[in-house]
Amino acid sequence: MATGTTAVGTAGGALDGLPPSPAVWCSGLRKRYGRRTAVDDVSFTVGRGEVVGLLGPNGAGKTSVIKMLLGLVRPDAGEVLLLGRPSSDPRSRSAVGYLPELFRYQPWLTAAEVLDLHVKLSRVDVPAEERRECLALVGLAERTGDRVGGFSKGMQQRLGLAVALVARPELVVLDEPTSALDPLGRVDVRDIVLSLRARGVAVLLNSHLIGEVERVCDRVVILDRGRVAASGTLAELLGQHEVRLRLGDVAPRVEERLRVTGTLTRSGDWFTVALAAEDDGVTVPDLVRDLVGLGVRVHAVEPVRISLEERLLAVLRHDEPAP
CATH class of the missing domain: 3.30.70.980 (YebC, transcriptional regulation domain)
Known part of the structure; x- marks a missing residue:
């Protein structure tokens, strides 16, 4: 028994010295809807503190890939690890912030109440002052007490970004984060993504705004008809x-x-x-x-x-x- 304990302790120490696993690792993802293949053999990684852009035309499978990564859609084949855990494990998503492409919050809640609700759901202790700072970060400092039903689409997008960031995630998945935002809002999102990278937070960014992707991403994955058509660093892709x-x-x-x-x-x-x-x-x-x-x-x-x-x-x- 003593020998076994020593071996486990030694193995544990060796593992402690290894670099952290990628924030996202997926291999061979496939998904069919009826006769249509939406995603076919998609594999890529997102390293810790890395910003990876997901590009491709409408219907290329980008949102389907994101939903499979987050466990919202079950893949027909393939494997996913989030922060070192299988995506089927609820703990894998405990440190993930997600801004979906289409979302709605209860119109009778205020911006502060929406954030409070999601903090409770995340089971992370986030002080009230930190929540206010999160709303200020996305430009809603003056609207914390206003009901969401009176928000413009751009303001709702900013609130969604605050929800994705409030629980101190290690991985942030942004699906069209600049949708409905004006040019100033797009610059704010860019600055937020860069600040996340500087803090070691991984970001997976799906956006049709190619200029924004080129400004903030370390690597890019291009999807076409459900498959990876090209991937690599900007230097590798642009040649x-x-x-x-x-x-x-x-x-x-x-x-x-x-x-x-x-x-x-x-x-x-x-x-x-x-x-x-x-x-x-x-x-x-x-x-x-x-x-x-x-x-x-x-x-x-x-x-x-x-x-x-x-x-x-x-x-x-x-x-x-x-x-």
């Missing part, structure tokens, strides 16, 4: 980037210096240089310094890179990305 320079007084030795940096193309006084995908950020400043040292007049320096929108469209159309 090689370039820099365009408008130069004057270009001598042959100047072109030689440009070619040392990468493949060179010229159109008049504009020179385009392809940069390595693993560029460390000093290549362009060093290049400009050397050009000035060679007596070149540098009139303009413009970074050029395929946008996430272009890459998404290329994937969905089964084309190569635009150069």
Whole structure:
């Protein structure tokens, strides 16, 4: 018995030293509705403190995937772990905040009462002051005592975001969080997502606003017809980037210096240089310094890179990305 206890203790100590499991791990998710396959063999992870964007056209299966991750829909096949536990275990969802795409709160409740209700449901001790701070974070500090029935769609969206955040989640799942929000509201959501990442909170973000995804996400998963069409970091998805320079007084030795940096193309006084995908950020400043040292007049320096929108469209159309 003593030996067994020691072995367990040793194993436990070894496990304690391991890095935490991913916030989300799913493998081989499948779901059919009648004859239609909504999700087919979807696998991906969301690391702790990582923001992952879920992109794809309407009907691609994004919301179905989210519901399977959260145990709201049972998959026909596949496995899901949330924060290291099977999604079938209710404890796996105790530290998850969720903003669904479509939701409604009781119109007779005030914003503060809605938050109080969800704190009770979460069984997490959240002081009243912290609840007020959560409402202030989403821009509802002046409306805490107002009934939800009088809220605009944008204000209800802000309240839904507060509900997702109030119980100090380790994973936040946001399904179209900027729906019905004005430009200022979208900036607020972006800042909140970035602050969550800074605190080590994982975020899974489903949004049609590709620009927002490109600004805040570490990795992107693109779904098309229920399958993963592409996934990776933004650098991996967007590939090689370039820099365009408008130069004057270009001598042959100047072109030689440009070619040392990468493949060179010229159109008049504009020179385009392809940069390595693993560029460390000093290549362009060093290049400009050397050009000035060679007596070149540098009139303009413009970074050029395929946008996430272009890459998404290329994937969905089964084309190569635009150069």
